[in-house]
Amino acid sequence: MLDAKQLDALAAVLEHGGFGPAAQALNLTPAAVSLRIKGLESALGQRLLVRGKTVRATPAGQALLAHVKQLRLMEADLVGGLGGHRPGAATAWQTICVAVNADSLVSWFLPGVAALLARHRLLLDVVIDDQDHTHDALKNGDVVGCVSTQAQPMRGCLAENLGVMRYRCMAAAALVQKCHTKTGALSVHRLLATPAVIFNRKDGLQDIFLAQNFHLMTPQYPRHFVPAVDAFESALAHGLGWGMVPELHLADLSARPGHAALVEVLPGSAVDVALYWHHWEREPASAQRLTQAVKQAARKILR
Numbered sequence: 001m002l003d004a005k006q007l008d009a010l011a012a013v014l015e016h017g018g019f020g021p022a023a024q025a026l027n028l029t030p031a032a033v034s035l036r037i038k039g040l041e042s043a044l045g046q047r048l049l050v051r052g053k054t055v056r057a058t059p060a061g062q063a064l065l066a067h068v069k070q071l072r073l074m075e076a077d078l079v080g081g082l083g084g085h086r087p088g089a090a091t092a093w094q095t096i097c098v099a100v101n102a103d104s105l106v107s108w109f110l111p112g113v114a115a116l117l118a119r120h121r122l123l124l125d126v127v128i129d130d131q132d133h134t135h136d137a138l139k140n141g142d143v144v145g146c147v148s149t150q151a152q153p154m155r156g157c158l159a160e161n162l163g164v165m166r167y168r169c170m171a172a173a174a175l176v177q178k179c180h181t182k183t184g185a186l187s188v189h190r191l192l193a194t195p196a197v198i199f200n201r202k203d204g205l206q207d208i209f210l211a212q213n214f215h216l217m218t219p220q221y222p223r224h225f226v227p228a229v230d231a232f233e234s235a236l237a238h239g240l241g242w243g244m245v246p247e248l249h250l251a252d253l254s255a256r257p258g259h260a261a262l263v264e265v266l267p268g269s270a271v272d273v274a275l276y277w278h279h280w281e282r283e284p285a286s287a288q289r290l291t292q293a294v295k296q297a298a299r300k301i302l303r
Contacts, residue, residue: 002040002043002064003036003039003040003043005036006036006037006039006040006043007040007064007067007068007071008026008068009022009026009028009033009036009037009040010036010037010040010048010049010061010064010065010068011065011068011069012025012026012033013033013037013049013055014049014055014056014057014061014065014141017054017055018054018055019033019034019055037049040064044060046058046060047060047061048060048061048064049061057140057141061141062139062140062141063141064141065140065141065142066141066144066280067141069097069141069144070144070280070282070283070284070287072094073094073096073144073283073284073286073287074284076092076094076284076286092121093121093122093123094121094122094123094286095122095123095124095125096122096123096124096125096144096145096286096287096290097124097125097126097127097142097143097144098124098125098126098127098143098144098145098146098147098290099126099127099128099129099134099135099137099138099142099143099145099146099147099148100126100127100128100134100146100147101128101129101130101131101134101147102128102199102228102229103131103165103229103246103248103249104131104147104165104275105126105128106229106249107246107248107249107301108248108297108298108300108301108302109147109294109297111297112293112294112296112297112298112300112301113290113293113294113297115293116289116290116293120286120289122286122289122290125143127142127143127146129202130199130200130202130203130204131147131148131149131273131275132148132149132150132202132204133202134146134147134148135148135150135154135278138154138157138278138279139154144279144280144283144287144290145277145278145279145280145287145290145291145294146277146278146279147162147275147276147277147294148275148276148277148278149273149274149275149276150276150278151274151276153278154278156280156281156282157278157279157280157281158278158279158280158281159276159277159278160276160277160278160279160291160295161274161275161276162275162276162277162294162295162298162299162302163274163275163298163299163301163302163303164272164273164274164275164302164303165246165247165248165272165273165275165302165303166246166247166248166270166271166272166273166303167205167209167244167245167246167247167270167271167272167273168244168245168247168250168264168269168270168271169206169209169242169243169244169245169264169265169266169269169271170236170242170243170244170245170250170262170263170264170265171236171239171241171242171243171262171263171265172236172237172238172239172262172263173261173262173263174239175194175239175241175242176242176263176264176265178190178194179191179194179242179265186265186266188210188214188216191221191242191265192219192220192221193221193222194221194222194241194242195221195222195223195224195240195241195242196221196222196223196224196241196242196243197223197224197226197232197235197236197240197241197242197243198223198224198225198226198243199225199226199227199232199243200225200227201225203244205244205271205273206242206243206244207219208271209244209269209271212269212271213266213269222241223241224240224241229249233245233249236262237262242265244271245262247270248301250262272303275298275302277291277294277295277298279291
């Protein structure tokens with residue numbers, strides 16, 4: 001049997017980013033936290049942490065962190081079930097960590113799970129990352145589920161098809177006009193000379209658009225980086241550049257008072273991104289409910 005106090009110490013160090021903050025959270029000294037983790041490492045016969053300026057988990061440490069988070073959810077489900085039989089007893093709030101790309105979070109994820117969260121007193125701890133990279137958070141044990149473009153699940157997990165999120169290349173009308181020739185054709189040279197608005201440095205949708213439509217494998221072009229959904233769309237509306245916008249957002253954008261309409265740079269050239277919900281094969285009841293809510297929300301909204 002694994003020692004619960006040692007597991008809590010390991011989780012605290014990884015969740016709080018160091019021995020000092022973990023000690024404060026556990027009301028212990030840093031030395032006591034270190035001793036508990038060393039005891040756990042000795043019992044398992046392998047290192048669980050890489051110690052340095054920043055503390056990070058080894059693969060074994062990541063697996064144990066995921067185990068601890070699952071145990072917490074299972075314990076909360078059990079306590080909630082027991083409390084439900086006592087008259088007037090309130091179910092305690094419990095936290096579920098997930099990794100979701102910003103576009104999905106705003107357009108369908110939060111609206112789809114809001115009722116469930118309120119009904120079962122669940123708190124979301126959201127890691128926002130590009131859809132090509134959210135899977136890393138599940139692999140590292142930071143979350144119990146993620147929205148990802150990866151179709152292949154890792155060992156012990158399931159990957160369930162959610163549907164397709166469609167993106168279109170959009171910009172302000174004046175900017176689009178500058179990128180077209182007198183005959184009305186889009187000039188890729190003019191487009192590449194015009195800044196793109198990109199969500200963050202992990203975002204590759206604009207490169208997919210250029211490869212798909214112009215067979216450009218390593219395109220070079222000026223870039224604005226705007227890592228916030230509202231600011232990203234505002235940057236496009238103010239003519240800062242061109243960028244990839246989820247089709248789900250376009251109707252909402254055009255309806256905003258005083259918001260400049262966006263025009264499609266190359267009509268009919270959508271980029272489709274297939275999304276999958278990755279979660280542990282064996283998961284607590286609260287996580288199972290979340291999985292069902294995510295799948296139902298995606299079925300209603302995604303292609």
